[in-house]
Amino acid sequence: MTLRTRGPRQRRVKRSLLAALTVGIVLAGCTVSGPDDDDGRGGDDRRDDQVSSAPAGSVLAVKIDNVRPARPQTGIEAADIVYAEQVEGGLSRLMAVYATKFPETVGPVRSARESDLELLRQFDEPTLAFSGAQGKLLPLIDRAPLRAETPQDAIDAYSRADDRPAPHNLYLRPEKLLDSPPGTEALTTGFRYGPAPDGGSPEASRxxxxxxxRFTFTWSDDRRGWLVSMDGAPTITTDDTRVAPATVVVQHVTVRESQFRDFLGNNTPYTETVGSGRAEILRDGRAFEANWERATPTDGTTFTAPDGKALNFAEGQVWVVYARA
Structure with missing residues (x-):
């Protein structure tokens, strides 16, 4: 995998007027009102004098908008893993992780959250593509061991579509950030893949x-996967692909208040992904009770049966949905 390279970035106050105007055009329309608006209204006040780089073998993680005006989404069917988390106002947001292949386009891209930094520590300096973040969170992103890529960092990698309103129209072209996907070895998640374990209970839908x-997963024998529906509507991408992961993980976690609020005053939930708890693993039309454990942020997450044996996932895409414990 070869990283796209750029010259050293200087502080924004020293940038030329032309560069500032270009950024303004790219981010036009980010300021909107409503419960699903970006923290900090999509802005990015990160320091520009720090040049970030990711080692060969790092994954690409993209924050994906998941409110109704953002659908249908683009490129999520190509992700190796899709994480679903709760955000302000009880809504949801996705983070798609790519290691084995890149779609031509991914989006709509939206803002990062504090929980993302802990979740991404399991990977070796991943590239995180997002539209911005709450202003007080940006210094934490600067210090995190990741390569942050916003429209201000990589102007040519992002574009806005004209067929839907901002902020639900920002899209990423992954090949503008990374020349090629790193491969399965970059997926240091702790997940195990292989034959289905014994036991489990028949499960048609969850x-x-x-x-x-709300997320609904309905087993399809024809697809050998779980047909995804969100808020009661089938999840079909812009290229008319019905999303159907081979494995769905319902992971019960602590969801608490964070130190951040959006501009409407709504607290940003923090999803704790380090610790332990219970989970359900859905694969092959069956549900398996499980325990999950992640001892430190740099560890992956292990899933075991009640008898302590490791639980295998089915080969293919995995969705991890964080549910309140």
Missing amino acids: TVRYPAA
Whole structure:
């Protein structure tokens, strides 16, 4: 994998007027009101004098908008892993992780959250693509061991579509950030893949509810996967692909208040992904009770059966939905 290279970045106050105007055009339309607006209204006040780089073998993680005006989404069917988390107002947001292949386009891209930094520590300096973040969170992103790429960092990698309103129209071209995907060895998640374990219970459908959002996964023998629906509507991408992961993990975690609020005063939930708890693993039309454990932020997450044996996932895409414990 070869990283796209750029010259050293200087502080924004020293940038030329032309560069500032270009950024302004790219970010036009980010300021909107409503419960699903970006923290900090999509802005990015990160320091520009720090040149970030990612080693060969780092994954690409992209924050994906998941409110109704953002659908249908683009490129999520190509992700190796899709994480779903609760955000302000009881809504949901996705983070798609790419290691084995890149779609041509991914989006709509939205803002980062504090929880993302802990979740991404399991990877070796991943590239995180996002539209911005709450102003007080940006220094934490600067210090995190990741390569942060916003529209201000990589102007040519992002574009806005004209067929839907901002801020639900920002898209990323992954090949503008990384020349090629790093491969499966970069997926240091702790997940195990292989034959289905013994036991389990037949499962036709499972729904996970947030205060203002819900995910439903319905088993399809034809697809050998779980057909995804969000808020009651089938999840079909812009290229008319019905999303159907081979494995769905319902991971019960602590969701607490963070130190951050959006511009409307709504607290940003913090999803704790380090620790232990219970989970359900859905694969092959069956549900398996499990325990999960992640001892430190740099560890992956292990899933074991009640008897302590490791639980295998089915080969293919994995969705991890964080549910309140």
